[in-house]
Amino acid sequence: MEEPDRPDDEELLSSALGVPRDALRLISREPLGSGTVAGFRVTHTDDEQADPDGRGRSEGHPATSIAYVDTSATAVARETGLVLDGVARVWMHPADPHLPALVPAAFGEALGVLLARLGVEAVGAPEFVAYRPGRRAVLRVDTAEGPAWVKVVRPRRIERIVEAHRALEAAGLPLPRVRGWSQEGLLVIAQADGVPAPQAGWEPDALLDDVERLRERFAAAETGWTARTGVPERLAWYAERADDVMPQLTAQIARVRAACALGLTAQPEPRRTIHGDLHIGQLFLEQDSARITGIIDVDTAGQGDPAEDAGAFLSHAIASALLTVDERGARRMWALAEAASQRWRGERVDALTGIHLLGHALAAATAGDTSRARALLDQAEAVSAGEPVREPV
Structure with a gap:
């Protein structure tokens, strides 16, 4: 006899909080452990009863809270919400059981x-x-x-x-x-020395020269552990969820998935110490010279494939270019993406860049920004297929 299907996240949360499904709006979903963790904005008809201490309440939204449905099956030291044995746990932000502090x-x-x-x-x-x-x-x-x-x-x-x-x-x-x-x-x-790189007056080639010197310093660092990246493992998860939220684009998603999977079969460079999530948002620069004076978020650093940092940098530059409203700023970010692609692209870099961009597209679609999701998916398809990086006309 087959077991009944597990209730979906909305049904679980609706039952756990005693609110109708139309009071829930999905705001995020990410892989975690053997499942996912999905975040929802919850609109309450009786705010004090639903969230009496105000911990889950969103600033500026007195009648809403943020709740999470966690199907990861990851062990925690202490539960902070409702536990449905063998199914899921539910908690209200910020009472994350994985992050007790x-x-x-x-x-x-x-x-x-x-x-x-x-x-x-x-x-x-x-x-x-x-x-x-x-x-x-x-x-x-x-x-x-x-x-x-x-x-x-x-x-x-x-x-x-x-x-x-x-x-x-x-x-x-x-x-x-x-x-x-x-x-x-x-x-x-x-605080890191300098100013955040997006606020500094860098030129693409000079900045990339400095980034390459930075990557060589990383390579010289002695780390005895593996970098925490996991990007190749996310491909199937991103593609399957993208199919769910963008059903009209399943053919394009399938092309991206196939091209990325093929690129990942290429022989990687020798492992060395990498940042693990290197991009312009992690850099601080000296205001006048635009030289790198700080690097942050090294939680992911360790031994890994150098293509991981190239793919992270390139995909973030493309995603940032598409997000930048200011025309001059967008052109400069596109110039950085194009220059980075000319220096670093290869089969594995293309594949990793495509996976990152697919993830960005999924996040945009989940948030309801369909035009941005389409633009990111177009870039993922082009890059993973080996086409030149260029600003859309």
Whole structure:
């Protein structure tokens, strides 16, 4: 006798929270463990009853909260929400069971206590900058010594991240200083030197020259672990979910998937230390010279395929060019993408770039931005097929 189909995420959440399905809006879905973690904006008819302590409530949306449905089957030290044995767990943001330090980090007074234990004096409330449910969160907080960045990660990963900072600093890489960390999965780092690269006056070829020197410094770093990238493994997942949210484009998605799979069969270069998620958003530059003065987010660093960094950089440049509204800024980003493709492209780089772009397209479609999703999918198809990178007419 066949087992009944597992309820979909919307049905699970509707039942768990006691709200109708039309009160739920999908905002994100990512692979995690052996399943996924899906985020939903929940509209409540009785806000106080649905979210009495306000923890899940979205700023500026007093009658909404954010909830997550987690089918990863990944073990956690302590559950923070509803557990449906063998099916899923449900939690309200920020009570992420994979990131036990997130709840205290998300509230100013509690974060101040945590930072004080690490010898850091907070002088302002924390600000959420980024969040990947089940994986990590990044907050910014003002301190007596200037701005600090607070990362919340899985407790079992924190020691390796600190070790990565030490190994890369020893190789001369310009990382921001680690100001403190705790076994609970909390890392506090100083502000990187310079200004964020998108705000600096760089020229494409000069910036890429500097990026190549940076990549050589990474290669010289001694790391005894594997980089946390996992991009090739995401291809099937991205394609299958893209089919679900863009059913009218399944033929194009299939072409991207086939081209990327073929490119991944090419022989990789020898493994070496890589950043793992290298792109312009990770770089800080000196304002006048536009030389690289800082590199951030080295959590993924380790031994890996050099094509991973090239693919991440190129795909991010293309995605950023498509997102940039300012015409001059968009042209400059396209020039960077085109110059990077001329230097670094190959079968594996093309495949990895295509996978990244497919993921960007899926995220855009999930968020309801169909025109951007189509543009990203067009770029994924072109790059993975070996066509030149160029600005759309």
